[in-house]
Structure formats: structure tokens, C-alpha cells
């Protein structure tokens with residue numbers, strides 16, 4: 001396997017080149033070790049943090065912004081987004097409040113306070 005990636009861990013955006021099979025991957029183009037970990041993770045178990053909004057049922061025309069506390073498998077994004085779309089919560093809410101537990105080993109949490 002050969003793959004070219006742009007590291008998204010920091011704004012420098014190094015151009016990474018990955019070669020190898022399975023877990024035996026060689027990464028080049030990284031300016032720091034975090035780029036190696038990013039490239040290996042992206043090629044073996046790609047994950048993303050999801051951000052979205054959830055309806056606040058006891059406030060008029062109100063949504064609260066939410067995100068996954070940790071990245072989830074990239075393949076599960078549409079399933080988790082469909083789940084988030086069905087949620088409703090009640091205010092008051094503060095940043096970090098639990099919205100939904102046990103989503104691919106992590107949680108959906110609020111990223112905005114609602115009085």
C-alpha cells in the first residue's frame with residue numbers, strides 16, 4: 001500500500017507518505033513523531049470527532065451544539081449522526097454536560113451553555 005496524506009494534527013500540515021502493509025507501515029514527510037501516529041491511525045483505524053446540534057425541547061427555537069468527547073470510527077459517522085438527529089434535551093445545560101452515553105466507547109457532550 002502507498003498512500004499520501006496531509007497531517008491535520010497541527011497547522012503546519014506536513015505532507016505524509018505511507019508505505020507498507022498491515023501494521024508494518026513506514027511514514028515519511030513528518031516533521032514530528034505525532035505525524036507518524038496520525039498516519040498509522042489514519043491507515044489502520046481512521047477516526048473523527050463529530051460536531052452537531054441537538055434540539056432543546058423546553059426552549060423556543062433553541063439548539064445546543066454538541067460533539068463526541070473522543071473520536072469515533074470514521075465508518076460509524078452516519079449512524080451516530082442519525083442517532084444525534086433524534087435526540088432532544090432540556091435546558092439548563094452547561095458546557096461538558098452529558099447528552100448521550102456509550103457511543104462507540106465515548107459520549108456526546110454539550111459544547112455550549114443554555115440557560
Ligand code: SF4
Nearest residue numbers: 007010013014032035
Ligand atoms: S507531522 Fe507534526 S509538525 Fe507536521 S503537521 Fe503533523 S503534527 Fe504538525
